[in-house]
Amino acid sequence: MSATPPPVGARPAEVVDAEIRALLLSTGGWLWGPTRQRYEALRDEWVEAVRGEMTAAA
Numbered sequence: 001m002s003a004t005p006p007p008v009g010a011r012p013a014e015v016v017d018a019e020i021r022a023l024l025l026s027t028g029g030w031l032w033g034p035t036r037q038r039y040e041a042l043r044d045e046w047v048e049a050v051r052g053e054m055t056a057a058a
Helices: 013-027 033-057
Strands: none
Touching: 013 033
16 A cells, blocks of 8 residues: 655654744734734644654555
8 A cells, every 4th residue: 555645845743833822822822913824823723734644644
């Protein structure tokens, strides 16, 4: 069975998670406007990274 590699330039879930945590710490957990948009983009990137890592592990 061949595993589909993650997209070129995709970051590992661990790296994206660290960025999400840093964002939340820097805002005290409050997400407004552009900060909320950045969080949502990071969350989506994290979900894709986890899916890619799960697929690669299978």
